[in-house]
Structures are given as C-alpha cells and as structure tokens.
Amino acid sequence: MSTLKSIVRRVISSIPVLIGVVLIIYLILRVLPGNAIATMMGEHYNAEAERTIIAELGLDKPWYVQFWMYIAGLFTGDMGTSIKYHKPVSELIATYFPVTIKLSVMAALVAWVVGIVCGVISAMRKDKLADRIGMGFSLLGVSVPVFMTAMVLQFLLAYKLGWFPIQGTKEGLVCYILPAIALGWSSAGSVARLTRSTLLEVMGSDYIDTARAKGRSVSGAVVFHALRNALIPVVTVMAIQISSLLSGAVITETIFSLPGIGRLCVDAISGRDVPLLQGSVIFATVLVIAGNLVADCLYSVLDPRIRKEV
C-alpha cells in the first residue's frame, strides 16, 4: 500500500473519534444534571430572562437537534458566542492560540533536548553512574508537579534574581522561557526513557556491529547510525505528548499569566462560560487528535516497515 493511501485511511479513521469528542463534551456540558442557564445567571436569576435566553440559544429544541446545530456551526467555524467576553468563541481562540503554540513549541524543544541528551548519555553509559543521573533527572521531571517547577522557577529566577519577567507576555519570547522549562521538563522523562531503550535495542543490531567492525567509534556509531533509527519512535512520542503539554499549559499559563488556550479554559470555568469552555476544550482535543495523526503519518514516512499496519 502506498504511503499516501495509508495516510488517507488514517485520516478517515479519526473522523469518528472527532465526532465522539464533540458529542461527549456536548453531553457533559449541556445534558447532564445542572441547569447551565441558571448557573450562568447566578444571583441575577429571573425566570422570564431564562426563557428568553433558552429560546435565543435554541435550547428548547431536543438535544440531538441542538447537537446537530452545533456540529453544523463547527464546520463553518462558528463555535457560539462567549458569555463572559461577548465575542465569538472562534475569535477568542484565534487570539489566544498563538500564545499556547509558542509555549508548546518551546516546551517541546526543552523536552526534546533534555530528553534526547539524557537518553543518549544513559544508553551509552548503561548501568553506570551517568545512566542513573540521566534517568533520575528525567524521572524527577515526570514526578514534580508542573506548578511546583513553575513556582520555584518564578520565585528564584524571576523574583529573586530578576533574570526573567515574572509574568505576562509584554517582553516577547523571553517571557516564555521559564514556563517552557517548567512544562518541557515534565515531558522530557518519557522522551529520555524511550530514547534510552530504543537506542539500546538498536545498538544490539547487526548493522551497528558492521559499522563498529569497519572502525567507527562507539559515539560515531551512535551519532551516524543508531540515533537515526532510534529516534523514529521518539518523534512519534513527541506528537503524542501534545496531550500532556496542553494539560500542563493550563497550569503554566495560569501561573505565568500567559493569555493562552489553557488560561481561556480556566477563565471560562470561573466565568461559568459554557460556550467558551466547550469551544476551547474541543479545540484543544482536536489539536491532540491532529498530533496523533501527524505522529502516525510521520512514523509511516520515516519507517517503511510500518506502512502496511497504519
């Protein structure tokens, strides 16, 4: 099967998941117990106004009709109107999204660099002290809560030493360095572990022995022969990490006051803004699905042996 055909098949197979995601969020937020309108109005509750809002939003129609209206809206980029900001949700997401992208890309870079370096060192010095330190450092990153790293970095490097801005995005990319470290470190662990195990596996294969027999040094064999193959699963795990990066972004964006998608979700919850919450969570999940899709496609492009199975 050609690569293109398998990619197309993979794209088609993610459509039911996409619909399922929208349906589940829709059901949780609109159909489960609790009257969203009453909660939304809080102490300003008034039965007359409630009926007007319900009719306006089409909430008096059966849930599947509403769901269909919502889905139809999604296709045209209409995700409803934010109650808190009185703006279209899609417009808000478009404004907040670039911040999350910058943060996630920088965090992914941190995770990649720290993870691959730790993984390679650990694999080359297997069972030695460097292996323990490398694995320990990356395991620590997985175990430390993101908010702890973020607060400690903020306290020490921004507040005490003043090297970085404490919060906000006024000073440009510098503002993203601390949040990206806090976020990236938590993802570095799985990259490091995977790099180590795949590298060890690859190092045992015949073609590495051949390269060594032809006079390559160990580090030469790692850099020029082994790493190329060992990093294939690592590339895909990075795309899968988008999910945990987005979860972590909620925390880091809150601590460093970055106006991103995570911050938007937290704002939506505190402002009881259902359309905004729905829109931003669906948007974040679509990113994850797209990330998984890219991972699978990259995998089949990078490793021809996989093509049949995708």
Added chain:
Amino acid sequence: MAVFKTKTAAVSEELASQIGESESLSVQLRRMARKNKLAVASAVILVLLVLAAIFVPILSPYDATVGDPSIRLKPPSGAHWLGTDEMGRDVLTRLLYGARISLAVGVVPTLISMVIGVFMGVIAGYMGGKIDYIIMRFADVMLAFPSLLLAMVIMYTLGGGMMNIFMALALVGWASVARVARSETISLKESEYVQAARSIGVPSGRIIRRHIFPNCLPALIVLFTLNIPSAILTESSLSFLGVGVQLPNSSWGLMVNMGRQFLYNAPWISLAPSAAIMLVVLCCNFLGDGLRDALDPHLNNE
C-alpha cells in the same frame, strides 16, 4: 482422543499455572526486594506516610484548623518543622491531614477506573467484533482529551466535592486500563489452555474469571501502581486551579493553591505540599518500575 489429550493438557497447565503463580508471586517479590532497593525504600516511605496520615492526631500537638495568630507565617523551626501558614497553623500537621485526602484521591479513583477499564477491556478483547470496535472507539475518544481539561469539564458540571473528584478521575482514567486489559486478553485468548477450555465447552464467563483475569493480574498491578501518581497529579492540578477539593477539606493541591499568594514571603506554605506530592509520585513510580521488572517480564521491553 485428541480432545482427551487437550483436556489433560489444560488441567495440568491450569494446575501448573495456579501453583506456579502463587509460588512465583512471592518469590518474584522477594527477588525484587533483594535486587531493587529503591522500590523497597519507596514502599517503606509510602507505608510510613500512610501511618503518619492515620495517626496524625496522636503524633502532632497542633490543631489543623485553629491557628495561633501570634505565630503567623513563621519559617521552619524546631517547634514547627515546616513553618506556619497565614493563620498561624502548623504546616506539617496540615500536610499530614491533607495526605489523607491526597492519598485517598490517588487510590480510590484509580481502583474504580481499574474496575471499569478491566471490565470493558476484557469484554472487548474476548468478544471481539462489533462490541470490541464500539468499546475501543469509545476508549479512543476518551484518550483523545487532554486529561486535565476533561477532568476540569467534568468537575465544572458536577461541582466540587470528594465523590465528584473520584468520579471525574475514574472517568478520565479507565480508557488506558481498558487498552492494556484488552491487549492482554487478546494474547491470552490465543493461548493453548484457553483454547482447550473453550474446546471442552467451558462457559465464557468462567474462562474469563478462571483463566484470563488471573493472568492479566500482574500487568494490572503494575498499571495500578503507575496510575496512582497520575491521579494524584491530576487532583492536585484541579485543586490548584480551584476546581478540585473544596474547603473545609484540604488536599495538597489546595494547600499549594492557598499558599501561592504568600509565595514570596513564606514559600514553605506551598512548597511543602508540592514536595510531598513529588515524593509520593516518585515513590509510586519507583515501586511501579520495580514491580514491573519483577512481575511482568514481557512489559520490560516497552
């Protein structure tokens, strides 16, 4: 003749696996204890923490809710090992009371998600076909959500409170368990003793109970230990954002959240519970890795 042969093979295999399982589990655990000191140390720390959380009313001379306003925001000292908070309460005492909730949040929802996940996964793997397709697509959908965001949405709908946190975390966690249980079941379904049991007409329910479930157990124990930390981390993130545990209850995540406004003049208030979360998560990870090496040899390569 052939049927008879398979039957004896199945019986002897079953006997062997029963004897072997019960014997090797303790042997394997002892080997882990000898080889993996880190896992043992982690288990000891976790047990000590549980004991401290249970006996904190006896161990601590301080009250967790009523503070002494004359000693507000005092740094760690001999009398207050982890300092005092903005109301003059002992941080260590509050930390140990908070451990009750944080540890419960680690264990209870993980157990619930294991039960749901194993049920769904074993059914999907064993039945195959349409049922398998439907359950696993559902699991795919659940796994597509960033876990914290899904938990936030569920908490938003259900409102705060312990039971709701348990439910939210269980709903977030079951899908990954189902995947593992399904793949284990599929590989066990092809094994000779299950085929043999099927060929002599043992009902499906009994095959699942007697042959499939016990053999999934090692993988599930490992998964359980490794899922506890993610439940603890998700809860602490929820409470940190203010949508998790609500006052007057207090979890570590909520303590971090409350102490955050004093980060610059009294960092110990939020750093102590953060460090406690880190310690528990690290210990669970070490223990889980140790158990994986000891119990589940075919997971080692992953």
